[in-house]
Amino acid sequence: MVRVDYAPWGINPPHTHPRGTEILTVIKGTLEVGFVTSNPDNRLISKILRKGDVFVFPIGLIHFQRNVGHGNAVAIAALSIFGSKPDISADILAKAFQLDESIVRKLQWTF
Template sequence: MVRIDYAPWGIVAPHYHPRATEIITVIEGSLEVGFVTSNPDNRLISKTLQKGDVFVFPVGLLHFQRNVGHMNAVTISALIIFGSKPDISTNILAKAFQVDKNIVQQIQRKF
């Protein structure tokens, strides 16, 4: 998990995570976010988020964030790492994400 502070009109340049999905929550401000779908469409999916909004960047897809306000913006981002081989310990993930072990196990089963 990481806290990101954006200056007015500040950006996180386009990038991707080859082995993790990213989830972002806006704590303060307004943020334009987007990602590009896979071939053959290469379609841009974008949205302007407000305080309290959550957005998911799928694993392996190019994505970006940009503060579209005149004030600072703040987000919390987390990389979802439930699909490792072998699985990361349920106890470690439950403590890291502050959730019950059963929730971690449900997510791990999806992989």
């Protein structure tokens, strides 16, 4: 788990985590986030996140974050919660990340 502080227009440049899924929660500010899907599509999936929003970067995919707000931004990131062996109970993860349990189960199945 890590706290990331972004200056105005600060960027966490494109990078990967070959052995872990990352989940990012915005604590303060506005971030543009995105990742590139695998071949053959190589499609950019991106979104603008605000305080309280959560985003998941799938294992091994190139991803980034950029502060697009007018002030500082802060986020908390954690790795590999959906790919644990054995799985963390879907209802626990659904509550923690305010997701539907079916989405949690899909993420767990994917990883």
